[in-house]
Amino acid sequence: MYMIIVGGGSVGYHLCKALLKEGHEILVLDKDATKCDNFEDEMGSVCVRGDGCEVATLAEAGVSRAEVFIAATDEDEDNLVACQIAKHKFGVPRTIARVNDPKNEEIFRKLGVDCPISVTNLILEHIEEKIPTHPLIHLLTMGEEKIQIVEVKILEGSKSAGKSVKDLALPSDSILALLIRNGQKPQVPTADTILEVNDRIIALTTTDSEEILQKELASG
Amino acid sequence: MKIVIMGCGRVGAQLASLLDSDGHKITVLDVDAHSFRRLPPSFGGTALVGDGTDEEVLRKAGVGEAGAFVAVTQGDNRNVMAAQIAKHVFNVPKVLCRIYDPLRKDVYETLGLEAVSPTTVFAQLLRDKLLSA
Numbered sequence: 048m049y050m051i052i053v054g055g056g057s058v059g060y061h062l063c064k065a066l067l068k069e070g071h072e073i074l075v076l077d078k079d080a081t082k083c084d085n086f087e088d089e090m091g092s093v094c095v096r097g098d099g100c101e102v103a104t105l106a107e108a109g110v111s112r113a114e115v116f117i118a119a120t121d122e123d124e125d126n127l128v129a130c131q132i133a134k135h136k137f138g139v140p141r142t143i144a145r146v147n148d149p150k151n152e153e154i155f156r157k158l159g160v161d162c163p164i165s166v167t168n169l170i171l172e173h174i175e176e177k178i179p180t181h182p183l184i185h186l187l188t189m190g191e192e193k194i195q196i197v198e199v200k201i202l203e204g205s206k207s208a209g210k211s212v213k214d215l216a217l218p219s220d221s222i223l224a225l226l227i228r229n230g231q232k233p234q235v236p237t238a239d240t241i242l243e244v245n246d247r248i249i250a251l252t253t254t255d256s257e258e259i260l261q262k263e264l265a266s267g
Numbered sequence: 268m269k270i271v272i273m274g275c276g277r278v279g280a281q282l283a284s285l286l287d288s289d290g291h292k293i294t295v296l297d298v299d300a301h302s303f304r305r306l307p308p309s310f311g312g313t314a315l316v317g318d319g320t321d322e323e324v325l326r327k328a329g330v331g332e333a334g335a336f337v338a339v340t341q342g343d344n345r346n347v348m349a350a351q352i353a354k355h356v357f358n359v360p361k362v363l364c365r366i367y368d369p370l371r372k373d374v375y376e377t378l379g380l381e382a383v384s385p386t387t388v389f390a391q392l393l394r395d396k397l398l399s400a
Contacts, residue, residue, distance in 0.1 A: 100344055100368075102371065103370065122344070124348040127351075131375075131378070132371070135374060148321070157356065
């Protein structure tokens, strides 16, 4: 698959290396001549010197036949513009942007970037996951529909402990998909399943209903 | 009308000063407080230090209540990003931005952003002046 990476910093460098290893055709764009030379020395002709936000540079790089476009510089405005030009001028089907300021993740999505990735948010999610008292962990967010896959832990004192699923007032757009109980095989909970302390639930929900779901399952 | 101007360079400062004397309520944003020296002593608006590509800064500058937003920093991409946030997040009715790169300006105009390329305008102006002499 042909992929373009804008920005040859440490993120671009390691992405390029990993994706080449997977057998993809990669082209890195960077404004800095020294960086391009370093790429050339190590990986052959995979780097072109140029501004990844300039239409002419992108045309020369053959962006119109790229299937994936990754903007990985440390400037959010550059990543946004590069992705928008790749998408709207060259019709790249999948644009991915590195987001440096976490609050731009939502803005980038709104402005048409297919997949904005905030490293800070990713690290935060891992911290959430490692803190055992945190009752709700975000596992996956899907696109503009704001569908969430979350994991909720039933804590000591949660009002749902000892209750059956049908007695919970779950939001209508949320479903409990899987029940993980210590020492047992994961099972799909039914209306009659009774929840216990330390149960872990994998649930499908939406950003809007997530709070109600957490309240119903995990709060006291 | 409340107008927020991002970038207090020569153009930003002069525009702020013109609109201020026309009686508009102006807020000028710049990342460098030193840039505000360009505003005339008579300037009656607000000068605010901050990065206009930051949603929080725009909110503080009152972009939510502004009738117009103008992005005139030195960076094309910064202008484009701030203008899009003003237009699509804060729903400012009139948004203008400067894009030096003419090709980039064309792309954003097809995306519905109102932009001016000083490069094109100035080149045309020089040509006209040369040929009319």
